[in-house]
């Protein structure tokens with residue numbers, strides 16, 4: 001919990017098949033899968049309640065789509081982050 005037991009994970013993008021490696025607390029991800037009352041990024045938070053995942057990492061965990069492919073698939077969403 002609270003990103004205190006972060007482990008390295010590698011997720012292959014389902015679109016371009018590129019592997020992406022980063023650190024996440026698997027407990028937080030398990031909680032997010034078990035309880036969908038709030039989104040993954042709201043589970044993956046530190047003790048101050050701030051998410052420790054980047055939008056890119058959230059997208060990989062939620063949809064197995066890397067940021068490059070996400071930008072191609074959803075060009076409108078890209079503007080929201082600029």
Ligand SMILES: [Zn+2]
Pocket residue numbers: 013014015016017018065066067068069070
């Ligand atoms: Zn990709």
